[in-house]
Amino acid sequence: MFKEYRIENKYTQESLAEMLQISTRHLQRIEKGENEPSLELFRKLIKILKIKDKDIIKFIRK
DSSP: OHHHHHHHTTOOHHHHHHHHTSOHHHHHHHHHTSSOOOHHHHHHHHHHHTOOHHHHHHHHHO
């Protein structure tokens, strides 16, 4: 989900990771589903990527 929104918003992994103050590798792991974002990071992602409520609910339920 995060990768699609990142691409839709025209962010590179590097630029988004910088905005989130995390490493690019950490963002890559989140996008691949290898790591789950912390609640604080999840909130930042939602805000920066303008993620829709329905997609947030889908992510939480998976």
